[in-house]
Amino acid sequence: MNEALRPFKDWLDYYPEKHLALSGHSPLIGYFCTYTPIEIIYAAGFIPIRILGESGPMEKVHTLAPSFICHYMRRGLEKALEGKYTYLSGLVQAYTCDVACGLTNIWAENIPLAFYHTLPLPYNRNPEARTYFRSILQELIEKMNTHGGRFSLEALDHSLKLYQQIRERLLDLYERRVSGQLDFSAKNMLMVVLAGFVTPPEIYLEHLRALVRQVQGRDDLTKTVSFPVLVSGSLIEDPLILETVEAMGFRVVADDLCTGLRSFYPVTGQGGDPLDRLINRTIDRFPCPARHRAKDRFPMLMDLVRRSGAKGVIFLPQKFCTPHLADYPLLAEAFNQEGLPHLLLEMEDSGLTEAHRTRLEAFLEIHGV
Amino acid sequence: MGKKESSQKRLQAAKDLNQLVFRYYQECLEAKTHGKPVGWMPPMNGAIELCYALDLQPVFPENWSPLCAAFGYTPENFRVSEGLGYSRDLCGYLRNIVGYVYGPMAKGGLPLALPEPDFLLSFGGGCVPAMKIFHILERRFPKAIVFSADLPQVAAEHVEGHHLTYAVSELNRLIDFLTQTTKRKLDMNRLKETVSLSDQASALWDEIMTYRRLIPVPFSAAEIGIMFVMVTRQGTQEAVDFLAQVRDEVRERAEKKTGVIEDEQIRLFWDNIPPWYNLGLLRAFEKMGGVVVAETYSSAWSIRLTGDDPIEALARKSLLSYSQVSCVSIKKRREDVLRACREYAIDGAILHRNKSCAPITLGQMDIQKALQEELAIPSVIIDGDHMDERNFSEAQFQIRAEAFMEMLKHKKGLR
Numbered sequence A: 001m002n003e004a005l006r007p008f009k010d011w012l013d014y015y016p017e018k019h020l021a022l023s024g025h026s027p028l029i030g031y032f033c034t035y036t037p038i039e040i041i042y043a044a045g046f047i048p049i050r051i052l053g054e055s056g057p058m059e060k061v062h063t064l065a066p067s068f069i070c071h072y073m074r075r076g077l078e079k080a081l082e083g084k085y086t087y088l089s090g091l092v093q094a095y096t097c098d099v100a101c102g103l104t105n106i107w108a109e110n111i112p113l114a115f116y117h118t119l120p121l122p123y124n125r126n127p128e129a130r131t132y133f134r135s136i137l138q139e140l141i142e143k144m145n146t147h148g149g150r151f152s153l154e155a156l157d158h159s160l161k162l163y164q165q166i167r168e169r170l171l172d173l174y175e176r177r178v179s180g181q182l183d184f185s186a187k188n189m190l191m192v193v194l195a196g197f198v199t200p201p202e203i204y205l206e207h208l209r210a211l212v213r214q215v216q217g218r219d220d221l222t223k224t225v226s227f228p229v230l231v232s233g234s235l236i237e238d239p240l241i242l243e244t245v246e247a248m249g250f251r252v253v254a255d256d257l258c259t260g261l262r263s264f265y266p267v268t269g270q271g272g273d274p275l276d277r278l279i280n281r282t283i284d285r286f287p288c289p290a291r292h293r294a295k296d297r298f299p300m301l302m303d304l305v306r307r308s309g310a311k312g313v314i315f316l317p318q319k320f321c322t323p324h325l326a327d328y329p330l331l332a333e334a335f336n337q338e339g340l341p342h343l344l345l346e347m348e349d350s351g352l353t354e355a356h357r358t359r360l361e362a363f364l365e366i367h368g369v
Numbered sequence B: 001m002g003k004k005e006s007s008q009k010r011l012q013a014a015k016d017l018n019q020l021v022f023r024y025y026q027e028c029l030e031a032k033t034h035g036k037p038v039g040w041m042p043p044m045n046g047a048i049e050l051c052y053a054l055d056l057q058p059v060f061p062e063n064w065s066p067l068c069a070a071f072g073y074t075p076e077n078f079r080v081s082e083g084l085g086y087s088r089d090l091c092g093y094l095r096n097i098v099g100y101v102y103g104p105m106a107k108g109g110l111p112l113a114l115p116e117p118d119f120l121l122s123f124g125g126g127c128v129p130a131m132k133i134f135h136i137l138e139r140r141f142p143k144a145i146v147f148s149a150d151l152p153q154v155a156a157e158h159v160e161g162h163h164l165t166y167a168v169s170e171l172n173r174l175i176d177f178l179t180q181t182t183k184r185k186l187d188m189n190r191l192k193e194t195v196s197l198s199d200q201a202s203a204l205w206d207e208i209m210t211y212r213r214l215i216p217v218p219f220s221a222a223e224i225g226i227m228f229v230m231v232t233r234q235g236t237q238e239a240v241d242f243l244a245q246v247r248d249e250v251r252e253r254a255e256k257k258t259g260v261i262e263d264e265q266i267r268l269f270w271d272n273i274p275p276w277y278n279l280g281l282l283r284a285f286e287k288m289g290g291v292v293v294a295e296t297y298s299s300a301w302s303i304r305l306t307g308d309d310p311i312e313a314l315a316r317k318s319l320l321s322y323s324q325v326s327c328v329s330i331k332k333r334r335e336d337v338l339r340a341c342r343e344y345a346i347d348g349a350i351l352h353r354n355k356s357c358a359p360i361t362l363g364q365m366d367i368q369k370a371l372q373e374e375l376a377i378p379s380v381i382i383d384g385d386h387m388d389e390r391n392f393s394e395a396q397f398q399i400r401a402e403a404f405m406e407m408l409k410h411k412k413g414l415r
Helices: A003-023 A038-043 A071-081 A098-110 A127-146 A153-178 A186-198 A201-214 A239-247 A274-283 A294-308 A322-337 A354-367 B012-034 B047-053 B061-071 B074-083 B092-102 B128-140 B161-182 B188-213 B221-232 B237-255 B276-283 B297-301 B310-325 B330-343 B364-375 B394-411
Strands: A028-031 A047-050 A088-094 A115-119 A227-232 A250-256 A312-315 A342-344 B038-040 B057-059 B119-124 B145-150 B266-271 B290-295 B348-354 B379-384
Touching: A003 A028, A003 A047, A003 A186, A003 A201, A028 A038, A038 A047, A038 A127, A038 A153, A047 A186, A071 A098, A088 A098, A098 A115, A098 B330, A098 B364, A115 A127, A127 A274, A127 B161, A153 A186, A153 A201, A153 A250, A153 A274, A153 A294, A186 A201, A186 A239, A186 A250, A227 A239, A227 A294, A239 A250, A250 A294, A294 A322, A294 B128, A312 A322, A312 A354, A322 A342, A322 B128, A342 A354, B012 B038, B012 B057, B012 B221, B012 B237, B047 B057, B047 B161, B047 B188, B047 B310, B061 B074, B061 B092, B061 B128, B061 B221, B061 B276, B074 B092, B092 B128, B119 B128, B119 B161, B145 B161, B161 B310, B188 B221, B188 B237, B188 B290, B188 B297, B188 B310, B221 B237, B221 B276, B221 B290, B221 B297, B266 B330, B266 B394, B290 B297, B297 B310, B330 B364, B348 B364, B348 B394, B364 B379, B379 B394
Parallel strands: A028 A047, A028 A088, A088 A115, A227 A250, A227 A312, A312 A342, B038 B057, B038 B119, B119 B145, B266 B290, B266 B348, B348 B379
Antiparallel strands: none
16 A cells, blocks of 8 residues: 555544544534535534444444435444444534434434534525525534634634645545546545545645655556446445446546545635635535536536546445435436446445446446447 | 225215315316416425415425325336336335326326426425425426525524524515516515415314314324315415314314214324325224324424514424424424323324335434333334335234234223
8 A cells, every 4th residue: 555545544444543532632523414514613623523334233223213214324323322423522414415314313312412513504506595504604603612612713714724725635636537647546535535534634634745745646556447437426435345346447537426526626615704715615516416406417427527538427326315316317317318328336335235246347348448 | 905994984074175186186277277377386385375375376296196196196107207217215205296297297198187387496495305306397397487495404493583584585585586487466465365364274273183182082193184275275265164164073073072983992193194095094093992193294284374474474384394394303303292192192103114204204213212211102113105005014014003002902901
């Protein structure tokens, strides 16, 4: 492994222990969805930590949640019930999907944290929506301040700049991969992004700076590329999934994942006032199906396809994920009209099954070069 | 699937409901010939009253789905939507309406049908399937003018002034859209009258529900179809008249102590949306001495529209309606369910684990625990789906229902 990647892997492998140690002096706040305004959480003096589901047993969760919700949310609750998130000071969640909302409610009933807060984000982008957006951010700030936060606009400005620098580096890596200037596997890219969800941002930025310096022109990827693809879905939590896909002969040249591009693009928002910058970035984000129409997503996905040279699309949503599954037929039809082959694989847990591999092989045989 | 349970001892008013339903859909189909633009919209928000006040024809695709289930249209609709690539894991309302608009609606020939929309109130702020239904409808009906509506998804007990302010601004935006696109003027007196009628309907609804506290209960959850008027007719005299008729009949039954069954032994509570394809299942307990006397859903229609400002009243209703059944905190749900169980003297609860509705299903197990720990009320979980019969096993239901009733009777010393 590239030495510059090791800190990211370390954080992913050992974040529970690291968080426990951190929580002694820096309070941590959990969140599920990347629409959560982590910049405000950080500006208030907390470290925002994304809840990860990962692979593992499901035992306790059966007593509180049905089986027909996504693996990610079920495993997150399972881990919380196992006592793995006792170090959190609170949980802040932007309402993006019904299941995340419902599970946040179940957490609030069963996992004793100092506070819970859900942000009802606006769907529109008109002036009234922006004014409303500002008011719910103010509400969050007040809530955080009553739980030990010390928010200031100066701190938010610093936080926005910090996260902007992080996102610029991630986007730089991503763009260089898309344009073919950098051989950096999808597995490694995913590992780097995932590590960012569980690493304090200042530390993460340092690791990213080192990585960007070291991977200049490096070639750590197999050259046996036969089929460049765009991968679209919600979360992919196991980098081995993308490693498997690439080992089969695909090259993941672009993604539409909330563990990928959607989490770091755009890098910042316009506006002089820090809250405006945050609001504008959120409103202008690369669209997630939980909040946007397939018809608005499609041109952006096609732009990714064209810029990356993808010759096909692999849809990899979590099973039971309503936003992605509801958009799939519309996107599939649109890709058909463009003559772009695509494949839908629903992930029942965090990994690929033999059936998935067989379908990937068939897809490659039919459409690969 | 076996023969569906036939309903007995129905309210006369509930039988009249069939005519009201038919009349409503006829009105929808004939609207354009009377120069009324047709708008498709989600239920449970203030757009309904606005449309009636502006003499527009509101159509509710979500409400159409239970009707399709009751009339047996769903298998064909599901076949069409699944053929288009819509996963069986998606909400049955979504799969049904998508199948309908891409299948039978185009072919015609059904006794009841929906007219094509002139405008769509496409929605961000309900549940995700409700939002996605309208995204798909936008594609299906490209000539329809789209209004992108928004509403804060906030739990009822967390509604603050800024949520209401935004909801009011969205309603004002909607008024501008409707008046401009349909060339109508909003008469504020007519809107006040419409809102007043809607409030009268809610008051009647509450009054009707209070009779269910009586023993024996004068009508059961199997009559929940009467809420059709609350979904489609709020703000009309027809809804008020119908509910007054229901109230009178229920009151008369209550005065005569006429129960749903001869010997009411066990009083039951139903949580979650009922199985629309077989509401008779709610009567399955009656042969065993049980009556489903209350359910989660009915509280959604209790929201009063008070105050001098009709737009603010509608905005408040919009905010509170949806969060009565979804995006509601477990704390609030627990309070509501436990209060209902106390008020209605409930012996046992049936928790419908509904594959078509994750928002309402999530939290059920916490409710189950609270029922047992705080009120010593036992409950049973029934796996099913409010739209898709394929996700429901009648045999499993019968076994669980019988065992549950035996346990409840034993607990009450009835056997």
